[in-house]
Amino acid sequence: MNYYTRLKGHFYTITKHKILVMNACFKCHLFKQGIFHDLSKYSLIEFNLGVKYYEGFRSPIDKEKEHNNISIAWLHHKGHNKHHWEYWIDRKGKELYVNQIPLKYIKESVCDRVVASKIYQKQNYTDASAFNFYMNGSDQHHISEVNKKQMYDMLSYIKDYGEKQGFKMIKDYQ
Ligand SMILES: [Zn+2]
Known part of the structure; x- marks a missing residue:
């Protein structure tokens, strides 16, 4: 898969997820959280690694872990998003x-x-x-x-x- 295919694929995946979670959060009256949910996925560090390890059928975090035994994107993600228990x-x-x-x-x-x-x-x-x-x-x-x-x-x-x-x-x- 070339860079632009992975870029488009990753952007589409995280944006679709974000919109669906936002809708669900709004139904639960979590307005601010709905808007800010997973916003760090668009930070340079998470986004670039997401594109680099994008496959389309599983999370790029799994692929990054497989490759390097560690996912820097995930460590950044769980450190910035309070809805993950790992944050706490x-x-x-x-x-x-x-x-x-x-x-x-x-x-x-x-x-x-x-x-x-x-x-x-x-x-x-x-x-x-x-x-x-x-x-x-x-x-x-x-x-x-x-x-x-x-x-x-x-x-x-x-x-x-x-x-x-x-x-x-x-x-x-x-
Ligand atoms: Zn998250």
């Missing part, structure tokens, strides 16, 4: 410490997960996709008990009642 990991004394994530970022993360599941699963996507991905993944090992419950409540509601009702529930969830 710190150290207390000698131990790693899991900070409490404010609820509004858990809500943004739910929107992100629903949209990402849809894009990856295409015709196989169901209301249970984001819930299953979360439950089968390792994400829940690194967030607090309170955040786990919030994430579970919202994703399982979408699984049981669908997206439309789900976003309404998330808007009002305290």
